[in-house]
Amino acid sequence: MLGLMQDHNLLISSIITHAARHHGDAEVVSKTVEGDVHRMNYVELERRSRRLARALIRMGIKAGDRVATLAWNSGRHLELYYGVSGMQAICHTINPRLAPADIGYIVNHAQDVVLFADTTFAPLVAAVAPAIRGTVRAVVFMTEPAHMPDIVLPEGMDLLCYEELMAASDEDYSWPDFDERTAASLCYTSGTTGKPKGVLYSHRSTLLHAYGVNLPDVMGLRTVDKALPVVPMFHVNAWGIPYAAPMAGAGLVMPGRHLDGASLTHLMNSEGVTFSAGVPTVWMGLLNYLKSSGERLTSVNRMVIGGSACPRILMEEFGDNYGIRIDHAWGMSELSPLGTYNAPKAKHADLDRESRLRLAEKQGRAVFGVDMRIVDDEGKVLAWDGKVSGHLQVKGPWVTSGYYGSEAGSALDAEGWFATGDVATIDPDGYMEITDRSKDVIKSGGEWISSIQLENIAVGHPDVMEAAIIAARHEKWDERPLLIVVPRKDHQVDRASLLAFYEGKIAKWWTPDDVVVVDELPHTATGKIQKLALRDTYRDHLLPKE
Numbered sequence: 001m002l003g004l005m006q007d008h009n010l011l012i013s014s015i016i017t018h019a020a021r022h023h024g025d026a027e028v029v030s031k032t033v034e035g036d037v038h039r040m041n042y043v044e045l046e047r048r049s050r051r052l053a054r055a056l057i058r059m060g061i062k063a064g065d066r067v068a069t070l071a072w073n074s075g076r077h078l079e080l081y082y083g084v085s086g087m088q089a090i091c092h093t094i095n096p097r098l099a100p101a102d103i104g105y106i107v108n109h110a111q112d113v114v115l116f117a118d119t120t121f122a123p124l125v126a127a128v129a130p131a132i133r134g135t136v137r138a139v140v141f142m143t144e145p146a147h148m149p150d151i152v153l154p155e156g157m158d159l160l161c162y163e164e165l166m167a168a169s170d171e172d173y174s175w176p177d178f179d180e181r182t183a184a185s186l187c188y189t190s191g192t193t194g195k196p197k198g199v200l201y202s203h204r205s206t207l208l209h210a211y212g213v214n215l216p217d218v219m220g221l222r223t224v225d226k227a228l229p230v231v232p233m234f235h236v237n238a239w240g241i242p243y244a245a246p247m248a249g250a251g252l253v254m255p256g257r258h259l260d261g262a263s264l265t266h267l268m269n270s271e272g273v274t275f276s277a278g279v280p281t282v283w284m285g286l287l288n289y290l291k292s293s294g295e296r297l298t299s300v301n302r303m304v305i306g307g308s309a310c311p312r313i314l315m316e317e318f319g320d321n322y323g324i325r326i327d328h329a330w331g332m333s334e335l336s337p338l339g340t341y342n343a344p345k346a347k348h349a350d351l352d353r354e355s356r357l358r359l360a361e362k363q364g365r366a367v368f369g370v371d372m373r374i375v376d377d378e379g380k381v382l383a384w385d386g387k388v389s390g391h392l393q394v395k396g397p398w399v400t401s402g403y404y405g406s407e408a409g410s411a412l413d414a415e416g417w418f419a420t421g422d423v424a425t426i427d428p429d430g431y432m433e434i435t436d437r438s439k440d441v442i443k444s445g446g447e448w449i450s451s452i453q454l455e456n457i458a459v460g461h462p463d464v465m466e467a468a469i470i471a472a473r474h475e476k477w478d479e480r481p482l483l484i485v486v487p488r489k490d491h492q493v494d495r496a497s498l499l500a501f502y503e504g505k506i507a508k509w510w511t512p513d514d515v516v517v518v519d520e521l522p523h524t525a526t527g528k529i530q531k532l533a534l535r536d537t538y539r540d541h542l543l544p545k546e
């Protein structure tokens with residue numbers, strides 16, 4: 001017997017309709033590319049998204065078409081999120097930090113028909129345009145007529161202005177109803193190995209993920225919050241915050257292009273931001289700014305850190321000196337991105353400071369909607385003892401089933417598990433801790449050493465700004481950890497003092513064999529350290545010199 005409850009498709013348009021109806025006066029504030037601050041509320045956002053949907057239809061965009069964006073976090077980008085997917089097309093967010101050749105590859109692979117871009121990216125658009133002329137019919141710059149960039153596009157590719165399109169359109173549009181499994185947005189993974197692959201999110205997966213994000217032991221946004229996503233809307237839908245905030249009635253503050261410590265501090269304080277989320281590098285920059293300027297964050301009470309392991313120093317400094325709670329989260333593009341979130345259980349209330357910090361360093365417990373397990377090289381399921389590490393696998397309704405252009409289910413094993421490529425432990429309370437990416441694992445004498453743990457300790461040293469551990473080849477042990485560090489401004493790194501810093505914190509045999517000091521580390525387009533490039537350069541560092 002079937003239940004007798006109403007059957008509604010879980011559609012993205014329902015989020016913005018709800019926000020406009022029930023939280024109409026909550027604001028969306030954007031720092032524009034031109035430098036001023038733009039304000040609108042959810043009523044206006046919903047109206048403008050409908051106006052945009054109408055404009056897209058007039059441009060000949062149809063259900064299922066891919067509409068690309070090259071844009072910072074802004075109100076207009078939000079209108080595209082809702083307008084494009086709401087009219088049943090697919091919002092394809094592209095990472096502008098990628099090389100033009102990669103962007104060309106991605107646009108052609110996705111067969112995007114239109115590209116919406118911030119004016120900042122006019123030179124990038126000009127560089128990519130010849131390669132994408134076969135698929136992209138028009139480039140729309142997300143600005144007013146007065147700020148249109150002066151560029152020439154290849155023949156057959158129209159140059160359009162966003163606000164002109166909007167002015168010529170109208171709001172006489174109702175959001176259509178359709179199958180909730182319809183594709184809503186597309187994001188290509190950074191592709192550290194091989195070509196980038198497209199993750200195709202559906203309306204259903206996006207809505208369920210937004211509910212997951214809003215659970216109380218997860219980001220749990222509330223009507224009283226003002227959320228500032230530092231995580232870019234061009235990477236995994238800014239961790240779902242553009243959906244979770246209006247769903248909860250929380251306001252949104254969009255930082256635009258300036259993500260340095262000073263810009264973030266001033267925007268957060270002037271707009272009364274309570275909540276923010278980003279990768280460790282951004283928070284390190286913010287912390288350094290606060291320390292050197294003596295300024296404080298007057299309204300922020302919690303920040304989420306994910307995308308890379310959260311160094312302990314960030315939790316200590318923000319927690320002890322600024323009264324800000326740091327939540328550690330783990331996820332990936334293929335998980336929309338949320339997989340685990342770290343919140344303490346009741347039994348942890350009386351933990352001493354050291355044990356509390358140690359727990360917070362873990363990536364957290366599975367959010368309802370995601371199941372996880374660890375397996376060994378042969379696929380045998382491993383124990384949750386917090387010690388043995390294995391390949392982390394996940395399943396759930398917001399986990400990828402197959403990449404764009406391939407069959408559903410093609411990214412899964414026979415039992416429906418998705419291999420994350422991460423290596424992790426899980427403790428008896430269900431707290432997962434990433435020890436490595438599978439390909440970054442260091443195998444010394446047949447035993448695994450966690451590069452993440454070693455990196456975290458190194459960045460806790462007062463002279464170290466950033467650290468990477470790579471597996472360097474070794475005559476006796478096959479591989480040994482090599483530490484590569486960038487010193488803090490005006491500091492010198494002393495090899496012996498840095499290596500001594502590991503004493504008592506790890507098993508002695510984990511201590512790196514050597515330290516290399518560099519001016520900067522190479523980063524991927526999503527801000528992760530490019531271990532592959534480092535390994536290419538320093539792989540033989542520990543071998544005897546010829």
Ligand code: AMP
Binds near residue numbers: 309330363437
């Ligand atoms: P991406 O799909 O580009 O977002 O990258 C996902 C990968 O980032 C994961 O598979 C992890 O290797 C890494 N990652 C994300 N969050 C964390 C975290 N909190 N700690 C350690 N690694 C993380």
